[in-house]
Amino acid sequence: MSDPTDNFIRRLPVMAGLDDEAVQFLQGLASEETHAAGSVIVREGAPGDRMYFVRSGRVRVMKAPAVQLAEFGPGDFFGEMSLVESVARSASVIALEPTRVCTLRGVDFYKLYRQRPEQYGIVMLNIARDLARRLRHIDDDFCHVKH
Template structure:
């Protein structure tokens, strides 16, 4: 059943290169969320419970007072803790109002199993971020 949220599967940044049916599955299994400026949907040292794909807006990943990354439309947030099955390593704070697709842990893992290209994209993202973090 298609969702009636006005989200065009072909225009979802970050995953638009995936097969349109796969992108639609990502949308259908996720939840569209709006997150206001200043809110922190992810906090360091907490269990990883969700991953997000930013559609609009931007966030900062912060460790203490150090900004590790600024992330925007088309980027994953919170995937590293789910992939690595670890506690969160940074706080993520919204700096421009966010529209995102959110997946609870079980749904995110199911999508990775069902859609090999999505799993590859997530794995490439986490590998790249892990390398960037180690280079700091």
């Protein structure tokens, strides 16, 4: 990453509970990308091998042809489904403004699993909690539309 001293990984809610060694390990594996406003970061149907953490900017998750699923900003993540199941991307993600993201590949998490399985478990539990929160939100929205 561009500035390993900024502790971006440590500040991510999905990394809460990790010890210093695990945070430093993941920070060392992370890479950074910048995307212009309007650019496609992830394309629906493309193979996926990494998840993304928004450092700055905002992104919109879209399902073809034109269904908005979510918007994310700093500290949020997307692309986690490709780590859980090895299938094509289920939606596109578009930068709404100039956006910087940090990425971790599935193989990076596998390396954490091999070296520190208990720390890997913490990350996966945090991801599962966030996914449950997102699903609950979608359920609430769906119920309001039906009534």
